[in-house]
Amino acid sequence: MVRILLLLLVFLFAIPLANAKPSVSDIRIGVHPDKTRFVLELSEEPAYRVFTLPRPYRVVVDLPELEWNLPQEMAQQQGGLIKTLRYGLFAPGTSRVVLDSQGPLEIISVFLLPPNETSKHRLVIDMKPVAANAFAATQQPYTSSKPLPKPKAVVVRSNDGVKDSRVTIVLDPGHGGVDPGTIGVSGIYEKEVVLTFTRDLKEALDATGRYNVLLTRDRDIFVKLADRRETARQAGADLFISIHADAHSDRSLRGSSVYTLSETSSDEVAAQLAATENKADLIAGVELEGQPDEVSSILLDLTQRETMNLSAQFATMLVEELKGKTRLLGNTHRFAGFVVLKAHDVPSLLIELGFLSNSDDEQRLRSQAERKKLVTSIASAVDRYFFWQQSMR
Numbered sequence: 603m604v605r606i607l608l609l610l611l612v613f614l615f616a617i618p619l620a621n622a623k624p625s626v627s628d629i630r631i632g633v634h635p636d637k638t639r640f641v642l643e644l645s646e647e648p649a650y651r652v653f654t655l656p657r658p659y660r661v662v663v664d665l666p667e668l669e670w671n672l673p674q675e676m677a678q679q680q681g682g683l684i685k686t687l688r689y690g691l692f693a694p695g696t697s698r699v700v701l702d703s704q705g706p707l708e709i710i711s712v713f714l715l716p717p718n719e720t721s722k723h724r725l726v727i728d729m730k731p732v733a734a735n736a737f738a739a740t741q742q743p744y745t746s747s748k749p750l751p752k753p754k755a756v757v758v759r760s761n762d763g764v765k766d767s768r769v770t771i772v773l774d775p776g777h778g779g780v781d782p783g784t785i786g787v788s789g790i791y792e793k794e795v796v797l798t799f800t801r802d803l804k805e806a807l808d809a810t811g812r813y814n815v816l817l818t819r820d821r822d823i824f825v826k827l828a829d830r831r832e833t834a835r836q837a838g839a840d841l842f843i844s845i846h847a848d849a850h851s852d853r854s855l856r857g858s859s860v861y862t863l864s865e866t867s868s869d870e871v872a873a874q875l876a877a878t879e880n881k882a883d884l885i886a887g888v889e890l891e892g893q894p895d896e897v898s899s900i901l902l903d904l905t906q907r908e909t910m911n912l913s914a915q916f917a918t919m920l921v922e923e924l925k926g927k928t929r930l931l932g933n934t935h936r937f938a939g940f941v942v943l944k945a946h947d948v949p950s951l952l953i954e955l956g957f958l959s960n961s962d963d964e965q966r967l968r969s970q971a972e973r974k975k976l977v978t979s980i981a982s983a984v985d986r987y988f989f990w991q992q993s994m995r
């Protein structure tokens with residue numbers, strides 16, 4: 603009996619241990635005459651894959667899914683070759699660190715150190731500058747002897763493949779995980795603002811009972827631009843709404859604005875926003891080699907004409923619903939080559955809730971009452987749009 607109880611106890615304690623993710627407790631950068639050293643301190647010895655990427659020069663560190671018990675200032679460190687750094691979930695089961703380099707670089711060594719009196723397990727990466735023409739020859743990855751599974755794509759599937767008879771709407775909170783998006787004037791992350799907002803919007807749409815609402819992400823995880831569109835396509839979505847809150851170098855710019863796809867931008871602000879948004883995969887350290895260069899050219903064909911007309915119709919209704927209820931950017935409906943809006947057969951729109959580079963706008967998006975006004979307006983526009991569609995049949 604005692605033995606059974608003991609076994610039971612061991613079993614009960616083993617469950618949380620088995621599920622607990624390894625955690626990161628410190629990130630350090632050391633600048634030495636001959637190298638820049640990057641150190642990650644962890645609760646256990648990690649599997650890893652470390653590699654470099656060009657254009658722009660970066661170091662990418664893939665690890666198992668980790669808990670990041672770190673103050674936000676940790677992400678503001680820099681030194682030596684390391685210009686900026688970011689970390690977070692890259693794919694289910696894979697966490698990632700991206701180090702932006704001052705220039706072409708070579709990894710000299712990657713090794714693990716066991717715990718001692720002052721430190722836990724450490725992953726150490728040493729790097730040094732290299733001539734641009736020698737970079738390619740130094741690009742082979744460093745991997746741990748313990749294998750690290752390849753990152754999986756994040757395409758959300760609708761109700762395990764069962765088709766919902768209702769209209770399907772895919773909501774797409776921008777950024778996530780290793781891509782924080784814009785960082786607001788008071789330090790708030792765009793990826794957090796838009797996820798909170800998207801959950802509220804889903805709740806409002808679900809409450810009507812009329813819609814099958816899917817999210818491209820419902821946690822702090824990175825999702826590739828193409829996988830966001832793919833979620834909409836596979837769900838046979840009737841509408842795709844991408845949700846953002848970006849920044850602009852002109853800090854006086856404020857107000858919500860809506861964007862639909864176009865080969866040429868309506869204006870400089872729209873062009874800049876699209877250029878920033880289209881860099882999301884790059885920010886997260888996704889290799890773009892070998893993929894069609896869809897970022898630099900947004901060529902549309904005639905089959906997309908109908909989809910674009912529907913997108914524009916929804917944008918018009920949305921602007922009408924927003925008017926008078928919340929602060930708007932002038933010429934509220936704008937156009938640009940947003941890669942995430944390129945699904946051929948799904949009417950798609952991107953809403954910038956506001957500019958996190960403007961302190962009034964940031965305040966507005968932090969306020970639940972203000973967010974509710976936006977949620978209500980979008981939900982009304984969705985109702986109007988589908989009512990209009992039905993009346994056209």
Ligand SMILES: [Zn+2]
Pocket residue numbers: 776777783784792846847848879
């Ligand atoms: Zn964004």
